[in-house]
Amino acid sequence: MKLLEDRILKDGVVKEGNVLKVDSFLNHQMDINLFNAMGKEFKKLFKDHNINKIVTIEASGICIACIVAQHFDVPVVFAKKTESINLDGAVYSVPVESFTHKRTSNVIVSKKYLQPQDHVLIIDDFLANGCALEGLISIVNSAGATVEGIGIAIEKGFQNGGEIIRGKGIHLESLAIVESMNHETGEILFR
Ligand code: 5GP
Numbered sequence: 001m002k003l004l005e006d007r008i009l010k011d012g013v014v015k016e017g018n019v020l021k022v023d024s025f026l027n028h029q030m031d032i033n034l035f036n037a038m039g040k041e042f043k044k045l046f047k048d049h050n051i052n053k054i055v056t057i058e059a060s061g062i063c064i065a066c067i068v069a070q071h072f073d074v075p076v077v078f079a080k081k082t083e084s085i086n087l088d089g090a091v092y093s094v095p096v097e098s099f100t101h102k103r104t105s106n107v108i109v110s111k112k113y114l115q116p117q118d119h120v121l122i123i124d125d126f127l128a129n130g131c132a133l134e135g136l137i138s139i140v141n142s143a144g145a146t147v148e149g150i151g152i153a154i155e156k157g158f159q160n161g162g163e164i165i166r167g168k169g170i171h172l173e174s175l176a177i178v179e180s181m182n183h184e185t186g187e188i189l190f191r
Pocket of ligand 1: 018019021022060098099131132
């Protein structure tokens with residue numbers, strides 16, 4: 001999606017450790033008009049799927065998912081991150097390693113909000129190694145619901161998450177795929 005790629009080139013900052021900072025428009029200050037355009041694009045890309053729920057993970061996925069959900073006219077469920085290993089029987093829970101914080105936390109969704117009849121579009125801001133998505137897929141599967149597709153704002157194509165998820169046969173769409181980035185020069189190239 002050219003609009004997003006242009007914005008990444010204009011305002012994205014490449015950090016050491018393969019981290020792209022997009023705090024000024026995506027995950028701290030948020031450009032809602034951009035999110036709206038992203039929602040419109042996802043609606044187009046997933047038009048052949050019958051989606052009745054959007055699932056994301058806190059925190060950065062939530063706002064994007066909410067704006068996207070307006071285009072599908074469906075509710076959003078976000079998986080909560082909790083350090084607790086105290087499991088309540090009424091939740092689906094899976095350990096997820098955080099790419100940015102390098103720690104593992106349990107990610108939970110209440111059983112009330114995911115049911116076998118749900119056809120889910122998973123939305124997240126970034127795809128790196130795929131841990132967050134694998135956790136969300138596992139939760140949707142545990143509920144007996146169906147993953148119809150996955151929509152990502154920015155995929156870092158040089159990390160292996162995209163390959164892992166596409167290898168599962170899931171319809172994955174990323175609006176911008178970064179092929180390479182260099183923290184010394186600041187150069188960002190797209191696929
Ligand atoms: P994964 O689980 O695919 O390794 O990483 C995805 C999660 O880590 C996303 O939910 C996102 O919050 C965070 N993340 C991964 N890479 C980046 C990055 O380069 N920049 C930012 N801001 N977040 C990232």
